[in-house]
Amino acid sequence: MHTVTPDRPHHQQQSLRFLMLYALAAAGGSAAYAPFLTLLLPVRVTGQWGAQGLEILSYTAFAGAVAASIANIVFGWLSDRTRNRRGWILAGVFVSGVLLVAMQHVETVASLLAMIVLWQVGLNMMLNPLLAWAGDCVPDEQKGLLGGLLSIAPALGAFTGMIITYPGLAGGDTRLVLNAVIVAAMILPVVFFGRPRPMPHLVTAMHEEGRPAEHAKDEPVRRMWIARLLVQIAEAALFAFLLLWLRSIDGTMTDNDTARVFTVVLIASVPLALVIGRWSDKVDRPRLPLTVTAGGAALGLVALAGAHTGPTAMAAYVLFGVMAGIFLALHSSQTLRVLPRPGTRGRDLGIFNLTNTVPSLVMxxxxxxxxxxxxxQGLFLLLAGLSAVACLLLATMPRI
Structure with a gap:
């Protein structure tokens, strides 16, 4: 039974319509970059530059991660200052969509790098204000549900990639246009038709720059940031090198086998995250699911280190992937609970976004x-240690 503590008064809940449209928009955010970076860009680069493709992709990944890190903070800060999340979301959808379509005209490596940087700027013009908007509109009593809904985003992003690359549906250049149109169709409904209920208590300090919210403390913020960074490093390493490792222990493993196990992880994570997130709202235990799933991810990595056959390796990865997927989805929403100042929510989320971009630079x-x-095996044990540290940080942190 849900109980309301004296220091956490019950507030009006956000409408289900807004939450559902927001979940669709968050999935549109994933669809805005996942298909392009994992499918369309590699095919285009290797087709255009052949043997140099891998090196060029490495350059684009590095330049894009740096641009995304900076742009996310800048546009978060700008959306705080202008107090206009939706305007920046609209501008980001337009700019990133136009630049995505314009990728078809790139002919040199220098122009490709420039376009990737500009595209990341436009993309983060949309992504940061979109997440910050949830902080302005979704009360703490629904943060778990929000996290569960956010778990849908990676799955729909992957599904978008399947649609636009369906054989015979569209050529290389048309796929870019189709991708941009699908993203707009997923994000714009919440901007125009979401009509969220006002939540004044969530934006009380918007007009009081620099004044901390009374319930917030810096220690939970630091612990949440470090914990996400550690789990993200493990997730990024596994995503990038799982196929190579599977082939090293079982030569019959194919890229399709790896794609299937990724799909299983995405599909399994969604209902579990929804149920666990809703449960955490009802019992007012937002930290517990994060602690348990970080520990579960560590156990999955230990199992990976001890796996010697293809089936056991894939089973161990499913354990890790599901735990990490639930952790990251719920963490995204619960982060909004601990940020110290509503008036700088967008900027602070930009700093948290470094936990998404830094792993691709250091991994x-x-x-x-x-x-x-x-x-x-040594890599997996190190990553297990990182996830275990994340679990310990969360288990011992003050109540959020």
Whole structure:
């Protein structure tokens, strides 16, 4: 039975219509970059530059991550200052869509890098204000439900990739246009028709820049940031190198096998995240699911280190992937609970976004340093240790 503590008064809940449209928009945010970065860009680069493709993709990944890190903070800050989340979301949808379609005209590596940087700027013009808008509109009593709904985003992003790459549906250039149209169709409904109920208590300090919210403390913020970074490093490493490792222990493994196990993880994570998130709202235990899933991710990585056959390896990855997927979805919503100042919510979310971009910058160096000396088992054990530290940080942090 849900109980309301004296220091957490019950407020009006946000409408289900807004939450559902917002979940669709969050999925549109995932669809805005996942199909392009994982499918369309690699095919275009390798087709245009051949053997140089891998090196060029590495450059684009690095430049894009740096641009995304900076732009997310800048546009978060701007959406705070202008107090206009929806305007920035609309501008970001338009700018990122136009630049995505314009990728078809890129002919040199220099122009590709420039376009990737500009596209990341437009993309984060939309992504940060979109997440910050949830902080302005969704009360703490619904943060768990919000996190469960956010778990749908990666699955729909992957599904969008399947649609636009369906054989015979569209050519290379048309796929870019189709991707941009689908993203707009997913994000614009919440902007125009969401009509969220006003939540004055969530934006009380919007007009009082620099004044901390009374219930917030800096310590939970630091712990939440570090915990997400550690789990994200593990998730990024597994996503990038799972196929290579599976083939090293079972030569019959194919890219389709890996795609299927990724799909199983995405599908399984959604209902579990919804149920667990809703449960955490009812019992007012927002920290517990994060602690348990971080620990579960660590156990999955230990199992990966001990796996010696393809089926056991895939089972261990499913355990890790599902736990990490639930953790990241619920963490995204619960982060909105601990940010110290509503008036700088967008900027602070930009700083939290570094936990999404920094792993892609540091992960390759970790892998290159460990695998030659200790093999994949050493890598998995290190990643298990990182996830275990995340679990410990959350288990011992003050109540959020």
């Amino acid at each position: 390759p160096w970790i892998v290159l340093a460990l695998i030659p000396a200790f093999g994949f």
